[in-house]
Amino acid sequence: xxxxxxxxxxxxxxxxxxxxxxxxxxxxxxxxxxxxxxxxxxxxxxxxxxxxxxxxxxxxxxxxxxxxxxxxxxxxxxxxxxxxxxxxxxxxxxxxxxxxxxxxxxxxxxxxxxxxxxxxxxxxxxxxxxxxxxxxxxxxxxxxxxxxxxxxxxxxxxxxxxxxxxxxxxxxxxxxxxxxxxxxxxxxxxxxxxxxxxxxxxxxxxxxxxxxxxxxxxxxxxxxxxxxxxxxxxxxxxxxxxxxxxxxxxxxxxxxxxxxxxxxxxxxxxxxxxxxxxxxxxxxxxxxxxxxxxxxxxxxxxxxxxxxxxxxxxxxxxxxxxxxxxxxxxxxxxxxxxxxxxxxxxxxxxxxxxxxxxxxxxxxxxxxxxxxxxxxxxxxxxxx
Ligand code: ADP
Ligand code: MG
Numbered sequence: 542x543x544x545x546x547x548x549x550x551x552x553x554x555x556x557x558x559x560x561x562x563x564x565x566x567x568x569x570x571x572x573x574x575x576x577x578x579x580x581x582x583x584x585x586x587x588x589x590x591x592x593x594x595x596x597x598x599x600x601x602x603x604x605x606x607x608x609x610x611x612x613x614x615x616x617x618x619x620x621x622x623x624x625x626x627x628x629x630x631x632x633x634x635x636x637x638x639x640x641x642x643x644x645x646x647x648x649x650x651x652x653x654x655x656x657x658x659x660x661x662x663x664x665x666x667x668x669x670x671x672x673x674x675x676x677x678x679x680x681x682x683x684x685x686x687x688x689x690x691x692x693x694x695x696x697x698x699x700x701x702x703x704x705x706x707x708x709x710x711x712x713x714x715x716x717x718x719x720x721x722x723x724x725x726x727x728x729x730x731x732x733x734x735x736x737x738x739x740x741x742x743x744x745x746x747x748x749x750x751x752x753x754x755x756x757x758x759x760x761x762x763x764x765x766x767x768x769x770x771x772x773x774x775x776x777x778x779x780x781x782x783x784x785x786x787x788x789x790x791x792x793x794x795x796x797x798x799x800x801x802x803x804x805x806x807x808x809x810x811x812x813x814x815x816x817x818x819x820x821x822x823x824x825x826x827x828x829x830x831x832x833x834x835x836x837x838x839x840x841x842x843x844x845x846x847x848x849x850x851x852x853x854x855x856x857x858x859x860x861x862x863x864x865x866x867x868x869x870x871x872x873x874x875x876x877x878x879x880x881x882x883x884x885x886x887x888x889x890x891x892x893x894x895x896x897x898x899x900x901x902x903x904x905x906x907x908x909x910x911x912x913x914x915x916x917x918x919x920x921x922x923x924x925x
Pocket of ligand 2: 796808
């Protein structure tokens with residue numbers, strides 16, 4: 542166990558890192574953040590911001606010297622960075638687990654190897670591979686194997702010819718071709734796994750996206766009722782098994798599709814997940830507190846939700862009207878019962894940039910949903 546007031550290292554300075562810093566501070570730890578951005582949300586509130594690239598040897602040496610353990614909020618930290626740090630201090634999740642999650646081919650292959658549910662896919666490293674791809678993968682989705690997020694780095698491809706031009710447009714990089722599944726809906730499970738292998742899964746969320754970016758998370762998963770309630774349980778079981786196979790330590794996000802009533806894993810995030818932000822307001826222990834506990838070898842907290850919750854992302858788009866920058870109407874928003882507003886302290890709003898979120902909680906899930914819809918109207922967001 543790492544006792545406070547030890548210093549913890551965080552790779553990445555985004556909003557996920559910012560909440561980690563807050564959770565660590567609550568428990569009396571100090572946090573050093575490594576992020577190349579001079580003005581990162583986590584760097585602003587950290588005890589120290591090492592402003593350097595993730596591969597910067599001097600910065601890594603400082604982290605290794607000054608921190609008792611290191612974790613990440615960003616899956617694209619080079620696995621090599623984690624391996625370098627792991628030579629001197631504990632790193633959770635491990636470089637091995639992160640490298641599975643940061644490469645879509647490694648990820649799907651891992652699911653396949655461990656008998657976990659996944660959709661059909663094939664690796665595409667050349668036009669030749671595309672020519673030989675099974676025809677039942679069309680219509681499909683071609684995704685760059687690495688570095689994609691929020692729907693970026695991927696294209697829907699109706700047929701082989703479309704896939705060939707999409708592959709070139711994606712930069713002729715290593716890709717995965719997945720069959721485009723008919724989606725009933727999407728859910729996710731966020732869980733924490735401790736150093737003693739204890740797993741605590743938060744209730745699953747139903748997720749709805751807009752323009753490839755998570756828009757709303759609904760807990761309990763709205764459409765997961767009657768016969769489908771068992772799907773939510775199965776999703777938790779699959780996520781727990783997956784975390785075990787990865788020998789995972791920390792907070793893990795697992796995204797699922799429900800396609801024709803069947804549950805398949807879409808992807809994993811080796812860090813807290815946007816769809817788990819509701820845990821900040823609706824759970825006794827939130828996903829970031831679990832991340833701190835797992836990293837420090839403390840017992841994990843209770844993951845049950847004391848309220849129904851609807852979380853809505855606030856993108857930079859809301860800060861603009863007819864091309865002019867403006868401030869959204871927080872006064873009206875904050876008058877809604879059960880609503881908490883979270884802003885990440887980002888300096889410049891940009892279209893598609895995650896600036897914050899709000900969560901509405903309450904005991905009656907229908908009323909919570911109605912309040913969230915009302916909040917969306919106030920902000921000028923379409924129905925979810
Ligand atoms: P990202 O890293 O951008 O979140 P995802 O693989 O999760 O990438 O894809 C983003 C969204 O695109 C998914 O949430 C889902 O709505 C849709 N999508 C992705 N893959 C498929 C697929 N194989 N079939 C149907 N829809 C998909
Ligand atoms: Mg995704």
